[in-house]
Amino acid sequence: MNREAAVNREAAVDRKSATASKSAVAEKEAEKKKCWSRLPVVIVMALISCFLWGSAFPCIKIGYSLFDIASGEPASQILFAGIRFTLAGLMVILIGSLQQKKLLHPKKEMIAPIVGLSFLQTSGQYFFFYIGLAHASGVSSSIIEGANVFFTILVAAWIFRTERLSANKILGCLAGFAGVLLIQLPAGDHASLGFHLLGEGFVLISTILAAFSSSYIKKCAQRENPVAISGYQFLVGGIVLMAGGIIADGRLQVHPAGILLLLYMAFISAAAYTIWSMLLAANPVSRISVYGFFNPVIGVLLSALLLGESNQAFSIRGILALLLVCLGIILVNRSTEKKRQESVLS
Numbered sequence: 001m002n003r004e005a006a007v008n009r010e011a012a013v014d015r016k017s018a019t020a021s022k023s024a025v026a027e028k029e030a031e032k033k034k035c036w037s038r039l040p041v042v043i044v045m046a047l048i049s050c051f052l053w054g055s056a057f058p059c060i061k062i063g064y065s066l067f068d069i070a071s072g073e074p075a076s077q078i079l080f081a082g083i084r085f086t087l088a089g090l091m092v093i094l095i096g097s098l099q100q101k102k103l104l105h106p107k108k109e110m111i112a113p114i115v116g117l118s119f120l121q122t123s124g125q126y127f128f129f130y131i132g133l134a135h136a137s138g139v140s141s142s143i144i145e146g147a148n149v150f151f152t153i154l155v156a157a158w159i160f161r162t163e164r165l166s167a168n169k170i171l172g173c174l175a176g177f178a179g180v181l182l183i184q185l186p187a188g189d190h191a192s193l194g195f196h197l198l199g200e201g202f203v204l205i206s207t208i209l210a211a212f213s214s215s216y217i218k219k220c221a222q223r224e225n226p227v228a229i230s231g232y233q234f235l236v237g238g239i240v241l242m243a244g245g246i247i248a249d250g251r252l253q254v255h256p257a258g259i260l261l262l263l264y265m266a267f268i269s270a271a272a273y274t275i276w277s278m279l280l281a282a283n284p285v286s287r288i289s290v291y292g293f294f295n296p297v298i299g300v301l302l303s304a305l306l307l308g309e310s311n312q313a314f315s316i317r318g319i320l321a322l323l324l325v326c327l328g329i330i331l332v333n334r335s336t337e338k339k340r341q342e343s344v345l346s
Contacts, residue, residue, distance in 0.1 A: 036282035045275050046291035052272040054298025057142050058306040059265055060133050066258035071134040079245025079252060080262075081130040082238050085122050087266035089235025092274055096227040106232055110224040114232050117220060121213035122237020125206045127244075132202025137307075141203045142299025143180055143318075146325045149292040150176045151211030153332060156285045160215040163286050172331035179324030182317055214285055221281035230274040286332065293329035297322060 035041060063069075069076045096104035106114055133141050150173040156163035195201065220229050252258075279288045300322060 033282040036278055042279060042283065042288070043291075045279060046288065047294060049272040049275045049279075050291060050294035051298055052268045053295050054142070055302055056265065056268050057133070057145075057299040058302045059261060059268070060130065061303075061307055063258060063261050063265065064134060066255050066261060068253040069134075073250070074131050074134075075245050075248035075250035076252060077130045077134055077245075077250075078127060078241050078248070079250035081126045082240070082242025082245050083252075084262060084265045085126065085234045085238030085269060086242055087238070087263065088269035088273075089231050089233075089238055091266055091270040092227060092231030092234060095270070096225075096231055099227075104225075104228050104231060106224055106228045110220065110229075113216075113220050114224070114229055115236055117213065117216055117229065118233040118235075118237035118240070120209060120216060122234055123240045125209040125213060126237075126241065127206075128202040128209070129206035132199055132204075132206060135196060135199030136203055137303070140200055142296045142303060143321055143325065144200060144203045145207055145210075145299065146292065146296030147176055147180045147204070148207045148210050148214075148295070149289045149329055149332065151208050152214045152289040152292070153286050155211045156215050156289075159212070160219070162215065162218070163284070168331045168334055169286075172328040174328070175324050175331065176328030179321040179328065182321040182324065214280065214289060217277050218280045218285050221277060226277035226281045227274055230270070230277050234269060234273070290329050290332050293326060296325055 036045075063080060064071075064077070067076070067080060069080060093104050136144075153163060153165075153169055154173065157165045157169075217226075217229065276288070300318065
C-alpha cells in the first residue's frame, strides 16, 4: 500500500514538473512574440528586410550579366533562382540548428503545409519573378512589387478573413495601384504601353502569389517555428526550381564574382524572409505589410545607382508613381493604427 502511494506521489510530481515545463516554454514563446510586436523592433527589423529585398532587384539583373544569362533563356533563369533558394534554405536550417543545438526540423503535421507554401511562394512566386524581371526594368519591377502590400491586405480581408477593409484601406489601395499604372504609361508620342505579359505581367503575377504567401505564412506560424518554415520551404522550393532548370537544359557560366553575388542573394532570402516570418507570427498581417512601402523605394534607388536607370527612376512619372505608392501606404497605415488604438481603448 505504501509502495503504491509512493508511486502515485512520484507520478503526481512528474505530471506537475511536466506541466511547469510546458508553462515555462509557453511563457518564453509569449515573451518572444511580445518582443517582436514592439514598435521599435518592428520598424528596425522590417526596414532591414526591406533593404535586403530592395537590393535583390538590381542584384538579379547583375547576376544575369555575370552568369551570361540572356533574357530569352528562362531555363537558366530558373536554375539561377533554384540555386539561390536552395542555398538560402540550407543557411536558415544551419543557423537554426546551431541556435537550438540540434537539427532544426518541422513537426510531422506541418510537413504538408510547408511543402504547399514552398510551391506557392518559392517555386511559384519566383518562377514568374525571375522570368519577368529578365524582360522588365528594375525600376518598373520594384514599383509593381510595391503593390504587394495592397494585394496582401485584400487577400487577408477577402480570402483569409483576418483583416477588415476600411475607407482608408480602399483609398490606399487605389492610390497605390494608380502609382503602379503611372510608371507603365507610354513616354513620348509614339511609345508603346510599357506592360508586357512576359515582363511586367509575370512580375505582377509573382506579386499576387507573394500576397497569398504572407497570409499563409501567418497561418502556418501559429503552429510552427517561423525559422523552420522559412528554411524548409526555401529548400523544397529551391530544389524544385533547380530541377526544373536542369531538366529544361539551363546553363550557368561560372564566374568568381557571380558566386559571391549568389551567396549574397541567398543571404538576402535567408535573413529577410526569416525576419518577416517572425514579424508576421507576432503581429497582424496589415501592420507588417505596410512596411513593404520601402521595397519599391529602395529598389528604385538601387536600380538607378547600379543599373543606370536614373532617367526612369528620377523622371517626373517615376517620382509621382513613388509618391502615390507612399500615399497609399500612409493611408493604409493610418487605418491600421486607428484600429489598433480602438482595440487598446476597448
